[in-house]
Amino acid sequence: MKFFLWGIFICLSTLPAVQAQITQNATRQLRINEDDDFFNVWGRGTDRGYSNGTAIGYVYMKKKKSTFIDKWIFPKAGPYSVNVFEWDLMQVMITPDQIADSTFDPGDFYYAGALFATHGLTSYNPAKKFLVHTELVFGVLGPWAGAEQTQRLVHRLIHYQEPEGWGNQVPNAPLLNYNAYFEKMLWNPVKSVEALGGIEAQAGTMMTSLGAWVYGRYGLINPYFGALDLNAATRRKFQLYIFARPRFSLNLFNALLQGGIFKSTDTNFEELSNQQTSHMRRFTIGMDYGVGIGIGRTSIRYTQQTATAWMSGTGKHSVGNITLLIPLSKATYFPQ
Template sequence: MKVFLWGIFICLGTLTIAQAQITQNATRQLRIYEDDDFFNVWGRGTDRGYSNGTAIGYVYMKKKKSTFLDKWIFPKAGPSAINVFEWQLMQVMITPNQIADTSFHPNDFYYAGALFATHGLTSYNPVKKYAFHSELVFGVLGPWAGAEQTQRLFHRLIHYQEPEGWGNQVPNAPLLNYYFSFEAMLWNPVKSLEITREIGIHAGTMMTSLGASLYGRYGLINPYFGGTDLDAATRRKFQLYIFARPQFAINLFNALLQGGIFRSTDTNFEELTDQQTSYMRRFTIGMDYGVGIGIGRTTICYTQQTATAWMSGTGKHSVGNITLLIPLSKATYFP
């Protein structure tokens, strides 16, 4: 399995690209997103902790004024803002270190899976160089999410060991979350270097946390927050750059690590909780880094996401991410 996956990783790794790239010159885009802890630039892939996350999304701009949720819960960054909306469907899974063992490991992660949709808005202010990102998340946690079936199917396809401990997963629960962040330019001494700062908050039945980060990138780039002149803002048809994002988080609740809002009503999970010796870390720090390429309106991104232990005793963890943005429209739209 690892030889097979490493071959895929090398092919995709040659086309890597940045996160949070503005879609100012493509009104409709398809986004394909894959997290996997086997993806690792240092060749130290694993199959534990946050093991996999797969998503497909639709990113778009619109001429019509927003109504209902888009109007009331997604703030815009001023009257001259560039507003990029999105819909996304995502499945994630978390597993302990020994997936071939049917027994419960009290000093490790629970098995957990979530299936959810997100709807959000990233609103850029190209004049004052700041952005709001707001997002509504709704879905399910537990067996309803189908993570067990997904992992079993994939492991059979690549002839890898069967995951046998899904009988110990967190119970079913609804997920409803809201996320909001503010990002602003911190330092932009030359066109090839940008550093931004960001603070964000998650609240709801999926997770509640507060985080802050810096994001820096260097290379052949278009302006991070876009521009009032479309031609100037998209002057580079080829982009190539490296980036890094140091960050920290204060974690108050995470349903994938602790169980959802109905965990106390599940007798089997209560027994597992009584045995559990590992606990969620309240403070985590991490570093995301990678390299990006943009060719016209197509971008592809590889990010290595490294963080301190989410659960006590499980050690630091690293997950690779590949994100591909494919334009679906030829026409550009700039409000």
Template sequence: MKKLLLPVILCITVATHAQITQNAAQLLRLYEDDDFFNVWGRGTDKGYSNGSSIGYVYMKKKPSVFIDNWLFPKAGKDAVNVFDWALMQIMITPNQIADTSFHPEDYYYAGALFATHGLTSYDPVKKYSLRSEIVFGVLGPWSLAKETQTLFHHIINYQPPEGWEHQVPNSPLLNYNFTYERMVWEYRRSGEVVAGVTGRAGTMITGFTAQVYARYGLINPYFGDTNVQRAMRRKFQLYLMVRPQFTAVAYNALLQGGIFRSRDTNFEELEGKHTSHMRRFSIGLDYGIGIGIGRTSICYTQQTRTAWMSGTGKHSVGNITLLIPLSPSTNSSR
């Protein structure tokens, strides 16, 4: 049955990475990663297997106070500031999920459940943005990843995952992520190239990513415009996108076991048998198509990465992102 789901999903969903601009007041964001989604028909159920998120995107009518002022820098006094909250669950599994034994040459079973709170602040004149985000949650059995995957596989009548007894132990997750992006090239209001770098630090992931994001088609400006009408001149958007990237990682709790792994005797035994190790460097390529109608957008992106763990090979994950307006548009830009 699972083989029948992909064509249905792709028929009703396309595209990803639609920018958020001046009309972002109160949006619902639905986000789904799954390695079974694959435009080439080669879906899998291994490695980074799934990530599901629901979020709320909004603009404030009053100035920020407390933590939003301390941790979230703004792109100048004339910046457009878009805030968000989200809840996300992700899971990583080895290739043979129907096997109850431990596979030392593969990924650990790992799940995480966490909330994020962030700010995307951009300058329509200088055409750059600052994205800051805090992450807080749990790793391990507390994430309920085992229960989620088992339930979903039961619903679609797919093989049950049998190896979650070998998952990483419970650990707290706390991270701060920061991204800087700047426009480097534009072509006749139809093409854009944006360069960016992301840094991450904390108990979840510590590392950085450098990337270039290019898109072409019927688009509104990525960093908006000082005039809201010009910023949203196209009521219908349709574009292709590509995003090559390079990532360096010093620490990843989902691949290495979390900060409390040394306190768990069962996991220490698994770690001693593990023959695969986390790769510090990886390269990736995202590509996809995006559609926007007014303030609603639906997107599909195929995300391909070189191996995160030695001996596991490259991996590809499909992403579906949907933005749905919850309120009338606003001309507010603060």
């Protein structure tokens, strides 16, 4: 079975790879995103912790000015900004190390699933080389999210171990979050080298945290923050680059690790909480690294995301990510 999954991974990782930067002339695009801890460049795939996340999104630019929510809660990056909106639907699941065991392990993760939609704006300022990303997240946690059914179906299709412990998952709860991050160019000595810094904040019933990172990339690249001149922003029709992002997080709350806002009303979960010996780590550090390829407006990126333990006693964890961006329309640029 693992040889079968590894073959799938190899095939996906050789597809054309997603730009980390602005796609300044992509009016409408389809984005497919897959996180899985079996994906691992070192051949050390697992099936525990943050086990899987699958998302599909629609990325677009507008001719008309924003109204209602888009106008009031999504700030723009100034008069020269390039504004890229998005809608995404994502399902994520977290499982303990021993999924064949139906009993609760107090020193490991709870079973947890979430299903949520995201609506956001990434606003780039090509003149001052910074961006502001803001998003609203809303969805459900617990059995309502259908993560158990998804994992069971996939494991049956690939003839893998049946997960037996979903009776110990976090209870149902609504999710509502507002997230924002800011990135700014720090160093750009030549066209092939870029280094930038970023900070982020998340607040709501899904998670509350603060984070910071430094992101660097090298290769055949278009400008990360675009350019005032569209031809300069998209001068390369073929891109190939490597990247790395060391990061730090202060974690104040995470419903997938601790249970949602209604957890105290669920007597079964209260019993599990009283038994649990593991706890969420307040501070985590990590390193993301990988490779990206862009061919015109089609791109794919593979990222290996490694971080210290989210929960005490569970050890560091690594998750692979594949993101594919596919154009749905002809290249059109809407300056705003």
